[in-house]
Amino acid sequence: MTQAPLHPLDQALQLEPAGEHRFRGHTSQAYWNMIGPFGGATAAAMLQAALIHPDRLGDPSALTVNFAGPIAEGPFEIVARPSRTNRSTQHWHLELLQNGEITTTGSAVFAVRRQTWNCGEAVMPEASAADTLPRMNGFAPVKWLGSYDMRAIRGAKPSSAPGTENPDSLTQFWLRDEPARTPDYAAMAAWCDTFYPRIFLKRAGFVPAGTVSLTTYFHADAATLAAVGHDHVLASAQARVFRQGFFDQSAEIWSASGELLASSHQIVYYKE
């Protein structure tokens, strides 16, 4: 008997216990960006540390990750410590360190979901079915794009002539892991960071940029995530303002059946 190889995301999420509230991991070539790991993979690994912690209560509701410094290829340590555990919510302190230096900080809120009155107020964008759209090509040096199957609905990449500006920064695409993998909370944390910087679209070209702080709200329970299976989800993102070296981005991840699975916000540094 041979064992099936681990999915690249499960490989990237492999964490070994390394003392109280500490876990040891390693950067992944499958989720490598240009000069460091894909931020979504870092967010996923930090959330994973809380997910596998023996004291975990409930499922993720909120995750904030602050990208404080560069992460080099190689091993890292994650600190995941419950700051406070209540009856139905749990607050986590998160840090990622390399060589004893903090590269990434964060926090998470876990919660026990309950049956309540529910209402989806936001409406899923209309889009052609994923299988009618071509898969987007990646950019050669950006390896993590190869770990996703993305099918652009709108705003795939800068479509204006260089030097002109696009009227908006709205991107929408169908998204799943490549190879396909049924999503869990860690995968969702990564999905929320799969949008290239909004300023590329707005300014129709490359501008040095990097996420400074990322906050994701998880709106789906584990059963809803599992029901997504190998289907694509619809991912949508747009900025509100670009000013003095920073722009924001708000994103949504929808199931094909129209449930809002996550909303996510970030503030991004840009140069020029």
Added chain:
Amino acid sequence: MTQAPLHPLDQALQLEPAGEHRFRGHTSQAYWNMIGPFGGATAAAMLQAALIHPDRLGDPSALTVNFAGPIAEGPFEIVARPSRTNRSTQHWHLELLQNGEITTTGSAVFAVRRQTWNCGEAVMPEASAADTLPRMNGFAPVKWLGSYDMRAIRGAKPSSAPGTENPDSLTQFWLRDEPARTPDYAAMAAWCDTFYPRIFLKRAGFVPAGTVSLTTYFHADAATLAAVGHDHVLASAQARVFRQGFFDQSAEIWSASGELLASSHQIVYYKE
């Protein structure tokens, strides 16, 4: 000569050094909610600790505050510790404690703003001028509402008959401190939490609810905030989804001249 009394917000923000990276403060009656402090005042005090820290670099760009447990009337301690300081950004670890127990956790990113290409993509909502609208009445037990001058444009309070649902959860009002006070970053942190829970509007009535995690992005530099002076700002907030005991809220704060000063997101617990 008599000294002018401190503005209630400045009173609420008074923090005394209490050891390395530690500050001592006290809850404020002017910003009291029903059974604890107004969350916006707590967020403002936590940001203030970083703002007055001797090692501070730059101005706030992002703030996340997680409301982990109840805060009682009385003194508290805030820990504000730089996790990492770079050339132009600084990452803060924040905690609020009472009697040695963590009630609130958080993080902040400070940054040195630079002149860059700028663009406001989001558009300010249209609204009648603040001075043409009546000041909203507070609710008797909620003292902090008296510390604000709010003039409803839309969604002031549940307007349907109890038991019916409103089609959306959008609230817009003009807002300033009462008495008037030129805003700074701490005031802005509080402003972003001045919306009553979206579920009150959606369900047209009172539902037990409380913010779990709040993230604010500051888009204005100090000079832009100072230029607001005693003018009202336009505050807007809406939810995307209410599910299994949690709903989200995204909010915007606009200057009367049309600049987006802050965007802010939160996840809120609700019962039933």
